[in-house]
Amino acid sequence: xxxxxSKGYISCDAGWFMDVFHVKDERGNKIxxxxxxxxxxxxxxxxxxTSPKAKALTNLESQANEPxxxxxxxxxxxxxxxxxxxxxxxxxxxxxxxxxxxxNAHLACVVYISxxxxxxxxxxxxxxxxxxxxxxxxxxxxxxxxxxxxxQQEVKPAGLPKGQLCTTTKVERRLHQLMxxxxxxxxxxxxxxxxxxxxxxxxxxxxxxxSIESCIEKGYSIVTIQCKDRRRLMFxxxxxxxxxxxxxxxxxxxxxxxxxxxxxxxxxxxxxALNTESEKDKVIKCLEAAIERRVCExxxxxxxxxxxxxxxxxxxxxxxxxxxxxxxxxxxTRGEKSVNAFYVRDISGNNVDLDFIKSMKREMGExxxxxxxxxxxxxxxxxxxxxxxxxxxxxxxIERFSxxxxxxx
Numbered sequence: 001x002x003x004x005x006s007k008g009y010i011s012c013d014a015g016w017f018m019d020v021f022h023v024k025d026e027r028g029n030k031i032x033x034x035x036x037x038x039x040x041x042x043x044x045x046x047x048x049x050t051s052p053k054a055k056a057l058t059n060l061e062s063q064a065n066e067p068x069x070x071x072x073x074x075x076x077x078x079x080x081x082x083x084x085x086x087x088x089x090x091x092x093x094x095x096x097x098x099x100x101x102x103x104n105a106h107l108a109c110v111v112y113i114s115x116x117x118x119x120x121x122x123x124x125x126x127x128x129x130x131x132x133x134x135x136x137x138x139x140x141x142x143x144x145x146x147x148x149x150x151x152q153q154e155v156k157p158a159g160l161p162k163g164q165l166c167t168t169t170k171v172e173r174r175l176h177q178l179m180x181x182x183x184x185x186x187x188x189x190x191x192x193x194x195x196x197x198x199x200x201x202x203x204x205x206x207x208x209x210x211s212i213e214s215c216i217e218k219g220y221s222i223v224t225i226q227c228k229d230r231r232r233l234m235f236x237x238x239x240x241x242x243x244x245x246x247x248x249x250x251x252x253x254x255x256x257x258x259x260x261x262x263x264x265x266x267x268x269x270x271x272x273a274l275n276t277e278s279e280k281d282k283v284i285k286c287l288e289a290a291i292e293r294r295v296c297e298x299x300x301x302x303x304x305x306x307x308x309x310x311x312x313x314x315x316x317x318x319x320x321x322x323x324x325x326x327x328x329x330x331x332x333t334r335g336e337k338s339v340n341a342f343y344v345r346d347i348s349g350n351n352v353d354l355d356f357i358k359s360m361k362r363e364m365g366e367x368x369x370x371x372x373x374x375x376x377x378x379x380x381x382x383x384x385x386x387x388x389x390x391x392x393x394x395x396x397x398i399e400r401f402s403x404x405x406x407x408x409x
Contacts, residue, residue, distance in 0.1 A: 082316035
């Protein structure tokens with residue numbers, strides 16, 4: 001719903017939970033629209049529960065005309081997303097929706113496709129042939145790679161719920177899972193370097209600060225995260241911990257001066273805390289990667305045009321031929337229009353010339369193009385990062401809210 005969580009408190013005990021979230025809309029205002037409030041209540045409350053039988057019937061009815069979803073993982077390289085788009089166009093596929101992330105030299109992508117001539121679902125036999133072609137593209141530069149790396153170049157039906165086009169939230173969670181499956185949290189050697197310039201120092205300063213301590217008295221591990229604040233930050237960290245089979249019992253989330261501070265009290269699903277340094281190290285690496293994946297420095301391009309077969313291939317080809325690498329992509333079809341958002345960076349590492357990007361519009365044809373320069377360089381108003389007493393904050397907030405805790409009806 002594009003709501004931003006500015007503060008949050010989570011607590012559960014003896015089979016009961018209480019979650020409190022302070023949220024704002026896209027403009028930073030308090031939620032006053034009763035329709036939005038009703039939707040939240042219906043979606044997460046008792047009114048949002050659907051019987052398994054009803055869900056099964058709905059899924060069977062909607063799957064008949066549903067586009068096929070495929071997912072891809074592999075080692076990233078300049079122009080790879082463009083190559084994928086071109087192959088799908090050559091194979092007669094209409095791209096209904098696509099989402100791609102690039103991080104630490106790895107690519108994860110989820111694409112919904114249909115037949116270009118009939119706009120109907122693609123049969124399984126043809127889908128397997130498409131997957132084989134895409135696998136060849138992903139492995140094009142992997143001839144000298146290890147067997148482990150070759151196995152990471154994979155194309156298969158998407159591991160998403162059947163029966164409807166998935167929401168962005170479900171797709172983004174799947175992209176996180178795909179990135180973890182190819183171990184993007186292990187930074188390649190060539191990406192590891194010591195700060196040698198002011199820009200490198202800024203990059204180090206922007207990295208998330210994550211620590212894990214033990215609460216022996218209660219049997220919890222306490223994960224503390226401090227980083228630059230942004231939208232969907234809590235979603236990214238909670239999904240990562242959950243997918244790693246950790247249960248969050250208590251948490252507190254706050255933001256101040258452009259920075260976010262999160263503290264999670266967790267145990268593994270088997271009831272144990274994190275006991276070894278290797279466990280803690282992996283959790284820290286996975287959380288760092290989850291925070292970094294969505295942060296794209298460079299330029300955001302928003303393009304809108306009447307949808308046609310091969311449109312995405314044409315757009316990404318122009319970007320590639322002009323020396324731009326796609327770091328992230330979100331492509332959707334709305335009626336007769338195709339709405340595209342790309343985060344791009346110069347392949348050589350130079351700053352992207354905004355006037356040059358605008359001049360590319362002539363090569364793209366009848367396309368509405370808007371350009372935004374993304375940056376992560378803003379800092380807190382003070383010279384030091386904020387410090388919070390989360391334990392005391394969590395305790396006081398839970399006590400205060402528990403007196404007025406009522407169920408959603």
